[in-house]
Amino acid sequence: xxxxxxxxxxxxxxxxxxxxxxxxxxxxxxxxxxxxxxxxxxxxxxxxxxxxxxxxxxxxxxxxxxxxxxxxxxxxxxxxxxxxxxxxxxxxxxxxxxxxxxxxxxxxxxxxxxxxxxxxxxxxxxxxxxxxxxxxxxxxxxxxxxxxxxxxxxxxxxxxxxxxxxxxxxxxxxxxxxxxxxxxxxxxxxxxxxxxxxxxxxxxxxxxxxxxxxxxxx
Amino acid sequence: xxxxxxxxxxxxxxxxxxxxxxxxxxxxxxxxxxxxxxxxxxxxxxxxxxxxxxxxxxxxxxxxxxxxxxxxxxxxxxxxxxxxxxxxxxxxxxxxxxxxxxxxxxxxxxxxxxxxxxxxxxxxxxxxxxxxxxxxxxxxxxxxxxxxxxxxxxxxxxxxxxxxxxxxxxxxxxxxxxxxxxxxxxxxxxxxxxxxxxxxxxxxxxx
Numbered sequence: 001x002x003x004x005x006x007x008x009x010x011x012x013x014x015x016x017x018x019x020x021x022x023x024x025x026x027x028x029x030x031x032x033x034x035x036x037x038x039x040x041x042x043x044x045x046x047x048x049x050x051x052x053x054x055x056x057x058x059x060x061x062x063x064x065x066x067x068x069x070x071x072x073x074x075x076x077x078x079x080x081x082x083x084x085x086x087x088x089x090x091x092x093x094x095x096x097x098x099x100x101x102x103x104x105x106x107x108x109x110x111x112x113x114x115x116x117x118x119x120x121x122x123x124x125x126x127x128x129x130x131x132x133x134x135x136x137x138x139x140x141x142x143x144x145x146x147x148x149x150x151x152x153x154x155x156x157x158x159x160x161x162x163x164x165x166x167x168x169x170x171x172x173x174x175x176x177x178x179x180x181x182x183x184x185x186x187x188x189x190x191x192x193x194x195x196x197x198x199x200x201x202x203x204x205x206x207x208x209x210x211x212x213x214x215x216x217x218x
Numbered sequence: 219x220x221x222x223x224x225x226x227x228x229x230x231x232x233x234x235x236x237x238x239x240x241x242x243x244x245x246x247x248x249x250x251x252x253x254x255x256x257x258x259x260x261x262x263x264x265x266x267x268x269x270x271x272x273x274x275x276x277x278x279x280x281x282x283x284x285x286x287x288x289x290x291x292x293x294x295x296x297x298x299x300x301x302x303x304x305x306x307x308x309x310x311x312x313x314x315x316x317x318x319x320x321x322x323x324x325x326x327x328x329x330x331x332x333x334x335x336x337x338x339x340x341x342x343x344x345x346x347x348x349x350x351x352x353x354x355x356x357x358x359x360x361x362x363x364x365x366x367x368x369x370x371x372x373x374x375x376x377x378x379x380x381x382x383x384x385x386x387x388x389x390x391x392x393x394x395x396x397x398x399x400x401x402x403x404x405x406x407x408x409x410x411x412x413x414x415x416x417x418x419x420x421x422x423x424x425x
Contacts, residue, residue, distance in 0.1 A: 050364045050367055050368060051321075051325055051361070051364050053325075062310055062313075064313050064314070064317055065317060066316070066317045066320035066321060066324065068316070068320050069313060069316035069317040069319070069320050070313075072313070072316050073309070073312075073313040073316065076309060076312070076313075077309060091291075091294065091295060092280055094291075094294070095280075095282050095287060095290070095291040095294075096282070098284070098286070098287040098290050098291070099282055099283060099284045099287040101287075102284035102286050102287050102323075103269075103284055105323055105324065106284070106323075107269060110328070145269065148268045148269050151268060152268060
């Protein structure tokens with residue numbers, strides 16, 4: 001049975017999972033969740049994803065949530081098809097992979113998520129104006145982390161080494177929204193800009209950036 | 219050569235790794251980083267950990283940072299000794315394990331850590347913002363209501379076996395009562411789980 005992805009079609013975290021589906025050429029059905037009607041907080045959704053967050057997948061009855069866990073599952077299950085090497089298996093490379101995956105969450109997702117919510121979602125979802133001072137504090141924090149990325153990416157093509165991995169791809173959805181908030185920190189750092197242009201040119205991001213769609217063939 | 223951990227005894231992220239080293243019975247040396255004098259922000263330290271954060275691991279010249287990545291590496295490298303099953307290998311069991319790891323960081327620690335910082339680690343002279351703290355306690359409590367539901371159906375967070383995902387909660391969880399949050403003891407299924415994991419010798423030796 002074809003894999004089902006349950007998420008709002010334009011969800012940041014939904015796109016993270018969808019990128020990997022595309023990288024591995026995995027057919028899937030998008031089941032759109034009505035974000036603005038609060039469908040993700042309704043009992044039927046909470047049965048599957050008890051935190052009321054998107055996305056989750058139903059892989060022939062196997063329910064899984066948290067976009068990075070979904071991404072890792074897809075890359076592992078379909079190891080033999082599509083893009084190779086997304087999850088390095090050699091022990092030290094695997095350790096550096098996990099280091100980069102955790103680095104993304106603690107150093108980038110944390111300030112970027114809050115910046116995007118503050119500047120873009122607070123008005124749309126709660127009708128409140130952004131706190132500019134708070135937003136600037138978040139960007140200053142993010143900038144200090146991107147300075148480190150600039151150094152790392154001056155020595156190697158991608159975050160784990162010279163091959164692309166999920167650790168790189170996981171960064172795309174939040175970072176892609178930063179310019180919309182008025183933050184151009186990526187463009188100001190040549191190596192980060194080079195890296196980000198590379199990973200966002202891939203067909204996987206091109207396929208989902210304007211919204212996730214059911215995909216039956218590749 | 220024995221593993222060298224560069225961190226701060228008593229700090230959450232260093233302690234997180236010490237629990238796993240103890241579970242797996244792996245010898246190590248803890249090298250204390252002089253954070254009071256900003257050693258972790260020095261150029262020499264940043265050569266190893268470019269974000270200027272503790273801890274990092276030196277395994278015979280192999281440098282690794284991020285406490286959860288270090289813990290994962292130790293559990294995988296020493297898979298055959300000490301506590302078994304901390305990283306499930308079956309495809310679906312591993313996926314549920316990855317889900318639980320993500321829950322720990324994104325749905326628990328991202329709520330617990332700001333609360334801990336807000337109560338215990340305010341800069342000198344800065345008052346605790348009690349309104350903000352109350353909000354954070356409320357938000358954390360909502361997350362643990364979900365944990366209680368999950369733990370009503372299974373013994374641990376990834377299923378019925380203990381994994382790294384459970385153990386990663388110990389260092390932040392243990393400090394929550396001092397911050398005024400007692401949900402780990404008051405929610406019935408969470409309390410059962412918390413008592414189990416916090417009674418383990420590895421935590422008793424670390425806390």
